Each structure stands twice: as C-alpha cells, then as structure tokens.
Amino acid sequence: MSIFRKKLKGGPNVSQRIQSEHTWRLEKEGSFTAGERVTAVAYDPLLQVFACGFANGELHLYGSAPVHFAFHIPDYDGQGITHIQIASTSKRLICLDGVRKMVVWSLDGKLEDKPLAVTSFSDGIAFVGVSPVHSHAFIPHSDGTVHLYDLSRLCQSPSKVVPSPEVSEEVIMDLISSPNNADFIVVATYGSIYLWQFTAHQSPRTFILPDGDLLRPVCLAFHPKESIFAAGLMDGRIAFWSLEDSVPLWVTTISELIGEVLDPGAAPKEREPVFKLSWSSLSMGTQLTILGGQPAGRRLITLEFAGTPFSETDQLVSKSSITYDDFDTENIKDFVVAECILALKDDGSVIPILSPSSTTTDDPIPSQVTHSLYVPYELRRPIFLGQATTCSLEQLRQILPDLGDFNSKLIANGGVSYPHLSKDGPDPRLAKYDTPLILIALNEDGIIHFDDISSRLWIESEPLKCPYPNPLFNLSIDLKRILDEPLLWATLEDASYNTVQDITFIPEALELYVLFKTGQLLLWKYVDQLPKKDTTVNSDEHLMDLSTLMKQPQSFNPQFLFSSKKGKCLAFATCEIGFAALAYQGSSVYVLDMRGPRVMSHQHLRQSEGDDIVKMHFTICHPEPKAPERLYLLVHHASGAVSILMIRKEASIWTIDRKVEEIPSRKSLPHPVSCLLVDILTGEELKASAKAFESMFSEKVDDKNAKLSFEGSFYRVTVSDSAVRCDTGLTGKNIKTVEVGGALKAGLITVNASSALALFRTGGILTILSLPNLETIASFQEKAFTDSSMFTAQVMTSSGDISIQLDRNLEIWSTLSSPRVVKPDISIPLNPSAPLSQGGLISWLLGSHPMTGEEFDNLVAGPNRPPAPSVSPPQSSSHKGNELQDAIAATEERGHLIATLGDKADELGFAAEGMAAQAQKLATKAQTKKRRFGF
16 A cells, blocks of 8 residues: 555655665765876886876876875875885885975885885985895985985984095985995086995095096996996986996997987087986896987987997997987986886876887887877876766676787786775675776877776786776777868868867767767767678768778777767767767757668757757657657757657658657756656666667557556656756656755666665755655765866766766766775785896906895994884785685694594593593492491
8 A cells, every 4th residue: 555655645756765864975986087297207127116206296106907006195285296216125115205305105015005204304305316235225415415214224324425525515416326236336416426335434436537528427327237337417428437447438429329420511419418327138238228418309219238348348339239219209307117118208297118129010110109008097198078887797898808918018017916805895706796887088198098997806806917997908099090081171170189078988889979069970889890891871961981981890980970060069869779869059959860870850949049959868768658668859948848759660760750749848947957767666767778679669568567557657857957846757747846056967876776866066065865755865065076077977877876077087986885895905025036136247357245235234224223123014915815725724724623632532531431440440349348348
C-alpha cells in the first residue's frame, strides 16, 4: 500500500535510499594540473629519478611509469623553487625556496610529504652541491666560503672551504666534487678556478688560462671516469684541465669543435656565455652537453667523444673522434640529462629532446618529442578545455593501445610503487570493478589528449606497472594538423584550438565532436582497422568529407566537417545512437544522421521574437502512459516553451515528423539551464541510449508495467536560474516547484537504483535535492569553485563523482561517503646496476689512494659528529609486496612452534603416564605393607 500513498503525492520517491544527509559529502578525490610553470629541474642517475619544482611551491618526483609523488614546501611564500638536488648516498631530496630557505625530504622508505629539516640562511644561497659518493652537501655563501651540511645527521659540519684572500670575496659561480676522489672539489668563482683538498685543508692549485688571459668561468663539469674537468667561460669558450696541472689541456669554442667553416673576411660573431655543462658516459665514450656558447638563442648542443681522453691533448682534441647534435630549441634556461635531455625553457615549460644517438630511427635531425615519450601529465601544456567521462570496461579495452616496451618511452626508470592497502579502504578485489574514467583534455599545444584515470590502476598489479594517469597515446588528436589542411582554409579560416567551444566524447559510439565558436562541427571517429574501400560523405552543401585526410588504424580519424554559415552555435546535443543536433540564431535547428552522414532536417522553430533556443537533448521515452517508446529531440526555448521533435524511421531512412508537439511555457520555467527526464521507478536518466533504442524496436507495451500505472512513466525536471520544477511525463501535472537562486548547471547522481538532483550554483554552492519532492538533502560550499568553473561541471552518475575544470586543472570530487582507493605507496631503492666510480687512471698511475665517501664524511664531520638517527625510517612500500610471503612465513613458523609444542605435550603425556603408573605401584606396595604389618 505504501506505493499507492506515494502515488497520491505524484509518484515514488526515487531518492529514498540516499536521502540521509550522512550519505553525502564533498571531498576532492584527484587533481590533474597541467601547465604550471616549472622553475627548477634535477636528475639523479643512481636513483634514476628526476624532480621538477613548480611555481606554486610543489616539488614533484618522477621515476618509472607508476612512480609520482608530490612534496609541498611548508609555509610557502611564493618566492619560487630556485634549485633542486637529489643526494643518492643519503637518499635526500633538497630544494631552495627562494635564496634563504633550504628544505630537505627523505627518499628512504615509503615517501611521505614531511620535511626532515628546514634551514634558513641570513645571506642568499644560489645553489647547493652534492656528491654521489658521500652524504654531505656543499653550501656556497656570499663571502666566498663553502659550508658543509651533513644530510644524514641534518646538521652543519665544522669543516668548510676557506679560499685564499685574493678570491675569498668573489661570488661562487659553480663547484663540483671529484667522482674519483672525495678529497677534492673544484670551485669556480667570478674570476678564478681553484682546487680544494680537505685532508690538507687548503688549495693546492689554481687553474689559469694561457698567456694570462682573464678567466671568467660560469660552470663546471667533471669527466665521468677521469680526473679531467671542463669549464664554460663567459666569452663562450670551453677550457679543459687535468687536476694535476694548472695549465689547460685545451681551450676551444663550439665552432672549432664541430668543424664549422668560418668566413675569414667576416667579422667574428659574438658568442653567448656557456651557461651549463653536463658530462655523461656512453657505451663507447662520453657525451658533453652544452647550453650556450653559440652566437644567440641559448641552444643546446651535444658533443660525443669516441675515445677516452685522460692525459694526451692530441687524443682529446682529435676532431675525428667527435660527433655532435645541434638542437633548434631556443630560450633554454636549464637542462638535465636522463634517458633523454629534459630542457627547461624560459616560459616554464619542460620539453624532452631525443638525439639521434639515443634513437633507432634514421632521421638525422634531433627533434622535440611529443608522442614517442611518456611525459608526465603535469609537464604538459596548460589545459584549454577538459572533462572526465565514464565508459564501460569493454569500451576501454577496445581503445587501449599496444604500448609494447613501455620502458623505452620513459624519461626515468627508478622507484617502485605498491597499492596502498588499509582497513578503512575499499576491498581491492571489488575496487578493480569500479567504472573506468577517461580524462579528455585539449591542451594549449593544440593536441587533444586521452588518459585513463580509473581507480583500478592503483590496485591492478603488485608492484604497479601503469602510470597514473595512463596516457592513451594512440587516441591523441593533433587538432592543429587538421586545421592547417589547405582544404579547410576557406571554411575554417578563423578556427584554432582557442576557438573551440565544446568537446564531446561518446564512448558507446567511440566518436568525438569538436564544436568551434564559429559554429562549425568536426567529427572524429575511432577506427580499429582501415576499410578496404574509401567511403565518402553524401553530397551536401553543409558537409565536407575529411575521411581521406588521415588514415590511421586504432586511432581517431576525421570524418566530416559541418558548417551552416550561421554564426555561433547556441545549443548542441548528441547521443550514442548516431544523431546530433545544432541550434543557431533565429531558432534554426539542424539534425544530423551519422549513418550517412547526412543532414536529415533543417527547421525554424520560432516561438516569438528573441525567443532563442538555449538547450537541446535526445531522449527515448513513453510520451504518455501505455504508449510505445519513441525517440525525441527536446528543444528548450528561453521562454520556457519546449518543442518536441519526433524522430522516426520510414523505409530504412530516419526522418523528423512534420508535426511538432509543444510544451507551453506555463508548464515549464523560463531560461532553463538543464532539463532531465528521470525514470519513475529506477531513477535513471532517460537518454537516447543503445539499450533504450533496442527496447524501442521491440514494439511491445507491457500493460502490467508498474510505472505505466502512473500519470507519466518519468519525471520531467526543469532547472532555471531561479527555480526547480518537477512534473510527471512530458505534459503531466506539476508535482512541486521550489525557488533556488543562482543555479548555473544541474546533473543527476544515480547510485544503487536511487537518484538525486545536483545543483551547481553561484558562490561555489552544490545543493543536493530529492526527487520528486525537491527537498534539500545536503548543501556544500567550496570556495575554489568559481562561477565560470560551475559551467564545466560534469556529473558521472555511475560513480556519484563530479568533474570540474578550475583554471588550468581538472578536478574530480566525490559526493558520496564511501571508501575510495587512495594513492599508492612509493619507495625509491638505489639502483644496484649503477656502480660508483672507484678512481681514475691518473690516480692509479700516480699511486694515490682515492678517498671514499665514508672516509670523507668522518673527516669533515669531526670527532663530535652526532650518532646516526636511531629512529627507523618509515616502512618501505616495497614491504607490502612481501606481506603475503611474510604472513605465510609467520604461519609456517607458528606451525613449527605448534608442532614442537605438540611433541613436547606428547612427551609430557608419556612422562605423566609413567609417573601415574609408578605412583600406582607405590600405592599398591604401601597398601600391601599396611595389611601385612598392621600400620
């Protein structure tokens, strides 16, 4: 009888299971930020991880595909991360916040966003130097001294570098520690270069240029295997010295190194300073990467030395042993050499660059990499438009790329990631069945990226193998490429990525619509295999065939361009069964059938002057009780009136019925922002879905269907900027109307056969209303939600989550109180395949014993060095991978103990039986004696 009582109120309560306020919450589940300005980069070859410091005070660490962790500077004041270092020996991450604060994090065990130490300096610190062989950091001060900081003990050591008086007040430009002998460092000041020896606590040598030339060093780099270093100079020259001699082995320029032919009659070109050097090992020789030193542009060049020079100048300067790669990318601020070169540009962007020596292609020209390398999401260009959408696991598997050897696409390979398992979290066996999520973003480089952001990526394997987000390389769409086609110049002369009005992805049909502000529409369709014969679009003045422009299997290919020449599109609607509709000024509506494709209808639905179309959507529903389902296009006007266009099939051709039904404005709300049709029993939104499409063709009406006993089989919910209204059916009675101010957008949250209406309102307010009575269940206010971002909000009904675009980033927010899969546990073990240098050939020839890192730490820390911290580091996440084995081992151990106890119990049992038998014998003897002797 309860259902009939609800019938008198208008229909069943489809929010009954989720009507408790405690069911709801508003909490951010994830943020996908792209395009934040990078201010500093670092790479460590032993840990095989790289770090990027961002202008917002975050420091992100990257390694292998699933390894990504964000650190946050405490009390960040906006000065910017100016410098980053990774100390592999002590497993520390160091950054300078501005020039007066140093922050140190631990990379030992499970990563945690908790700084180990924050140190302030009274004078400015430009950089920090570290060594791969010991646990001390070199901190140069403005007075020319270099202080040492013990990274393992997190305190300053008593030793320091005190240069000679003639260079003590000079600004330190750079310093490097010898990879072969920890006892030596080379320091470059504004006007000199000197060698410092810690055991002697003095400078045994100062390096000079021949003929007394003025020395203005900028940067230094040690040969990876020998006791030779290079210095980049202010005048663009590069000088090479051995540690054993003050006179350089060679002073040269890039032009001389690459054998550039100069015009003897031309004036010499002024060269830029050499801003940075990096000397790394190759399988056959070494590679010197140089920033600057050329006429202009701050470009990169790599020099590969085929031999192993160490003492003979002829071998070092042999031009036949040098090959080079000159890169066109300009305005580079900094770089690091990892699996490729990561170049930091002046605008704060980071680009990966591959040289021919690191690729297997025959292209001799080095190139900036966009698709062949896995670039972390944060390092992409800023998001112009972004959205997240759900899809089925079957659809996701259909479009997943065959990545092949994914490791070859990585910039770094260090670290390991394990699923985070906790008692309060969800059951991982069930979490892997969560609805997949796809993130679609048009970035400012004109590329539409697709990424898998499903929670199952965090629990799918152990250890984890997929990155998060997981880029779907094969689906990327280069929008700039298609817009540059001469065929489209006349039609899309004003179109570019920043004129894109909307992007709509239809997972069921694997179609992507790109709508421009100029009113044109581009359709891209996923093609698994290329057709054997070309198919052309039906001849139509509004459609242009693009299917021949690009043919690539397992990717999106352009299909057609629709252009009405009527200006900006006012409303756009799509569905998963192959129809689309566009509305323009003057209530002009075009309906497209993708099966041709063809323009199946063009109508003017003018209600009155200025009554423009504001919303449209397709639906399959029962127009009235006990009537068969039909396919409709609902067109909403600014006055509140609704035009109902029925789409039907005649002789295998889809057409629009000539008779246009109408819902008068008095039965709706003016200026609607959303309109939803909600099933009266299941609470699901009635869309033009494939399932409903199949049901519609069954041509059967179940008279016993409970929902058809009501006045309408669904609720029609209309949301305007000032009110919300709920009616039964298309033209049924009004159930309730409530005043709700500032509504910008609305969506339906459907969970466990229950639904509620989500209103996105001005002031960052999210209000949850019940259906059909429109009672407020919960209301939240989030200051981060701006009015403009509320227009981008998308409700993902199958998960109860919402996606919203905030400036450059897209965020996922949860609205329901339920346990979620959280970020994995990450640890950074030392790479055992990267041995430390044990000394160069010069040291061996001279018979000198190189100082080890441990000897150096003990020397400079002094006798009063604090003991090593007794507090054990956080448990490594790698232990999680062995929890099952540990549990099994513990069970076996307990089994052995139980067996041992059982054996001992058996022995005690036998002993007890023997003692009982002996006691019985003694008792019998005593009784016999008593009877015999009478006592």
